[in-house]
Amino acid sequence: MIKILKYSKGSKPLYVLAPLFKMLEAVLELTVPLIIAEIIDNGIITGNKQYIIKLSIQLVILGAVGLVFSITAQYFAARAAVTTVKKAKKSLFEKIQSLSFSQLDKTGGSALITRLTADMDSVQNGINLTLRLLLRSPFVVAGACVMAYRVDGVSSLVFAGTVPVLCIIIIAIMSVTVSLFGKVRGALDKVLISVRESVTGARVIRAFCKEEETEKEFNILNDILTHFQLVTGRVSALLNPLTQAAVNIGIAVLIYTGAIRVNAGFITAGAVVALYNYMSQILVELVKFANLIISITKSLACAKRISAVLDLTDETSGNSPEDFFSDSYIEFRNVTFSYSKGAAPALKNVSFRIDKGDKVGIIGSTGSGKTTLINLLCGFYKPDSGEIYIGGKSISGYSPEELRSLTSVCEQKPCIFKGTVRSNITLGNTDATDKEIADALEISQAASFVNEKEGKTDAVCEQGGINFSGGQRQRLAIARALLKKSEILILDDSFSALDYQTEAKLRNALSGVKGKTLFVISQRTGSITDCDKIIVLEDGEADTGSHESLLESNETYREIHRTQFDEEAEAV
DSSP: OHHHHGGGTTOHHHHHHHHHHHHHHHHHHHHHHHHHHHHIIIIITTTOHHHHHHHHHHHHHHHHHHHHHHHHHHHHHHHHHHHHHHHHHHHHHHHHHHOOHHHHHHHOHHHHHHIIIIIHHHHHHHHHHHHHHTTHHHHHHHHHHHHHHHHOTTTTHHHHHHHHHHHHHHHHHHHHHHHHHHHHHHHHHHHHHHHHHHHHTHHHHHHTTOHHHHHHHHHHHHHHHHHHHHHHHHHHHTHHHHHHHHHHHHHHHHHHHHHHHHHTTSSOHHHHHHHHHHHHHHHHHHHHHHHHHHHHHHHHHHHHHHHHHHTSOOOOOOOOOTTOBOSSSEEEEEEEEOSSTTSOOSEEEEEEEEOTTOEEEEEESTTSSHHHHHHHHTTSSOOSEEEEEETTEEGGGSOHHHHHHHEEEEOSSOOOOSEEHHHHHTTTOTTOOHHHHHHHHHHTTOHHHHTTSTTGGGOEEOGGGTTSOHHHHHHHHHHHHHHTOOSEEEEESTTTTSOHHHHHHHHHHHTTOOSOEEEEEOSOGGGTTTOSEEEEEETTEEEEEOHHHHHHHOHHHHHHHHHHSOHHHHHO
């Protein structure tokens, strides 16, 4: 929580004013039973109507002032909580943008979304309740005990016996429910995962007639969640009856003791009523305090998860030794990488050299390390060993901004954002002219379908690009990569959704783009036969050569090619 509270800078007066006004409200609340006692003793019993009216007006004034104090405290508490969490959200979002791919993989996208939404809301609620009740409830309980002692020391002994019993009940129930709430949240996560999978995979489930099995699985998880919720609800439901029973017993003893002392002339009837009111105040405040502690516990857990992300080290550039250089434009020198400690390497001692302006093809079976190689080149991940060079300089010597400016990636699964065609393809170059946009669309073979859309480049793109086909999304992503105008253009299996005719036109158009080093990752040898160099990956190991040389020397490449072409094509 300390990490979150540092964002309260500029709002510190609110953190003082909110509890201050709540304390003032509490002081007024503690004086009300004394005034009621005065009305009974000196007004009702004596029949003094003017005195009754006078003190009743005082009660109304106290109520009005207390209401103003309460509303003011609520305003300051809400303002402090919202302002603090707003700054924390901004900082967390900026932190997420700076995380490396390995950090994003480890944390998980859904977990980061939860931290930005539900966890932040819980922290905001916790701050709000803490400012309003953390000091007020103990103050009222202590104040009610003191005031009861002032009214009658003997009768106040009932408070000394009742308050500890109430505290024991509340602490016991609270300790049980906190652990149960954790089980409820865990069961709820499983239900949500089941729902998400059944919704996103609805077509697959129906295609394989697995509706009944999916329903059974959901019902089992839902039954477990219901069980934990019922147990938690039953335990939580004990709070009010047990505390009410303890207070009622205390009130009965208090009234009995009070009646005896009234008859003996030690206290008045009004004093008994005041003592009764103080006992009721203690009950209300202790129940509030118990709920507050539960809310604070949840908020602290959420704050801890948020702080864990904020504490992650930012992606920074390294300090490359001066002798780390290469005479090739791009070089991988004995690069080894694995996604987690103890896991099998995704790449093993990979080495190759690429000259500036080369067209490079990358091919291999599924899971051979094609995308991993590109992620390392872009600096998304850092190699476990070995060095990668761009422009003769180790990439560990580049800042993330410098490295990103050198590379432009068209990802394997194109991401289209909600907006327009223009806003999507100019993501890396917002200053692109209409001519540059038109040229990029022409080269990527996207101009034909974009110009048919209403608004053309200003046509609406739905979230995820659902109003475009898979091939159209790939071509828009290629146009976006072209518009960035980086020295290195990477197409990660970006032709997979294209028909052969469109792919041929696109490859022909890309061959006319000058001044770029082009990487083409593909599952088809036909897409990379015209490349200057081809890198074949198999089990994380790399072999480099031309199309002809690899057909002769590399069994993996020859087998991929053979499965895609007939004997005549293989002989070419």
